[in-house]
Amino acid sequence: MQSFLQYRRLRSRVATRLAIETHPPADDLKNEPTKDTDNVVASNGDDSTDARNWSPFHRGRVFALVWLLVFSQGWVSTCDSRVAKPASEFFHVSETAESVTTAVFFIGIALGALLAGPLSETVGRNPVYLISTFVLLAFTLGSSFAPNYGALVALRFLSGLASSPTLSIYGGTLADLFTEKERRSHWPIFAAGPLLGPVLAPVAGGFIAERIDWRWTLWIGLAFASVVWMMALAFLPETFSPVLLQYKARHLRGLTDNDDFVAPTEVQGDGLAKRLLTNFSRPITFFSSELIIILLGFYLILIFVINFSFLNGLDFIFTDTYGISTGVASLAFVSITVGVLIDILITPLYTRLCRRVLRQKCRAFNSIPPELSLIRAAIGAPFLPVSLFWLGWTNYSDINPASGYVATIFFGYALSAIFISSYQYIIDSYETYSGSALASITMARYIFSAGLVVATRPMYQGIGVQFVMTIMGTLALMLVPVPWLLIRYGDRVRARSKFASEVADA
Structure with a gap:
């Protein structure tokens, strides 16, 4: 709805601009011979085809809507992850088999990520958000009424496939809306959505399964996501500038009867199918050839694999060791939430540290190199192995x-x-291509997470909490230098990157 109104308003603005500009009238323009590049449409100053030119209120509204979309779909992804026991009893399968429903949801997200970023860079963010979310709602409704285990597995896979676009391209929307300087203050708040949704849902799910019924975990998630989708349908506009420029070029062609007006993405004359094929190859290209994506990708894979391993691992860490209920054991996710909020709340301290570093280098804060964004990771990285060793080596019944x-x-x-x-x-390094860059990481981390969700129970049963946490802590310790290496050498890596160097030169 909002994107349709946006399209109509853009036509009105284009018509007004044509009426007041001093170039030849439309009747002359349509007969005027031009070169292919003479009428390439671009954003002009405060042109609304660049979302960064929108008012703070308008951008803030879009920011909030996308945050809610990401949070609600992150919630749906894990809302049934703590119902292994009642669900397995209902379907007469093992608890390990029941965890496959969460794993196939993650596989769906991973496979959908191959299409999500490139599709959003071809047809726009808005239709991808709205259509995929509607499909997610339909499959989640079907999952809640699944008559047997096979149907539940199939429907949860399709639900994951449908949720993938939203969980893959939100970073691209942030790049659409804000400048690099603005993103430094907005991104930590924005990032809370994909972090807190999957973390808080198991807390509610654990208690809902104990007190009401395991299917209610899906129904509550469905109700929440439905309300957010209706809000997005009414108020979420298109933000991707290349697509908005296509709208503008289309209006200019219609108003002037001059078919020479084209958007930059239309200059080569490629059809939709060819552009989709070109864009679909990008996520694979990013993860196979971009060193930044490879290094940070493996780091993000590790932390999310560990986080999602807790979906089943908490039964061994807290329930088996201390004899507490599933709901109370799920409160560990509240502790994780507290840690996330602490990091977000101390964002001003990171900003102050960046300013100090830049002053030492005699550089202005508005020209901060992307590498300084990694100071946050460099400080937080050592706490990952510490927390895992701590959790494993104190997991005994005689320790509180x-x-x-x-x-x-x-x-x-x-x-x-x-x-x-x-x-x-x-996002700062790849900007326009950030949708595909983030989609490549989303694909990889959810594939690995899916495998470990199923392997968690056999792993904890086979080698115990202490050894599992020691293995994960050791892997985390090995990756601690990654942020520091990129802080030191990241500018050289970006200079050799086809996509990052293109953004830097723009």
Whole structure:
């Protein structure tokens, strides 16, 4: 609805501009011979085809709507993850088999990520958000009434496939709306959506499954996501500038009867199918050839694999060790949330530290190199192995369970610091291509997470909490230098990157 009104308003603005500009009248323009590049449409000053020119209120509204979309769909992704026992009893399968429903949701997200970013860079963000979310609602409704285990697995996979676009391209929307300087203050708040949704849903799900019925975890998630979708349908506009320029070029062609007006993406004359094919290859290209994506991708894979392993691992860490209920064990996710919020609340301290570093280098704050975004990750990285070793080595029945809850606070802090910093660096480095860059990472981390969700129970049963946490802590320790290496050498890496160097030269 909002994008349709936006399209109509843009036509009105284009018509007004044509009427007041001093170039030859439309009748002359349509007969005037031009070169291919003479009438390439571009944003002009305060042109509304660049979302960064919109009013702060308008951009803030879009910011809030996309945040809610991401939060609600993150919630739906894990809302049934803590119902293994009642759901497995209902379908007469093992708890490990029941965890496959969460795993296939993640696989759906991973596969959909191959299409999500490129599709949004071809047809625009708005239709991708709205159509995919509607499909997600339909499949989630079907999941809640699944008559058997096979149907539930299939429907949860399709739900994950439908949620993938929103969970993959939101970083691109942020790049559409804000300048690099503005993103430094907005991104930490924005990033709370994809972090907190999957973390808080298991808390509610654990208690809902105990007190009401396991299907209610899906129904409540469905109701929440439906309300957010209706808000987005009414108020969410298109933000991707190349698509808005296509709108503008289309209006100019119609108003002047001059078919020479083209958007930059139309200059080569490629059809929609060819542009889609070109864009679909980007996520694979990014993860196979972009060193920044490879390094930060593996780091993000690790922290999300660990985080999602807690969906089943908490039963062993807290329920089996201390004999507490599933709902109370799920409170560890509240501790993770506390750690995330601590990291977000101390954002001004990171900003102050960046200013100090820049003053030492005699540079202005508005010309901050993307690498300084990684200071946050560099500070938070050591807390990841510390929290995992702490959680594992204090997991004994004669040690107060409060120790484990405190350890997960530090894990939440490290999770947030690494995630926010890495994504901000990728968005700043790739800007227009950030949708595909982030989609490539989304694909990889959800594939690995899906595998570990299923393997978690056998792994904890086979080698115990202490060894599992030691292995994960050791891997985390090995990756601690990654942010520091990129802070030191990231500018050289970006200079050798086809996509990052193109953004830097723009």
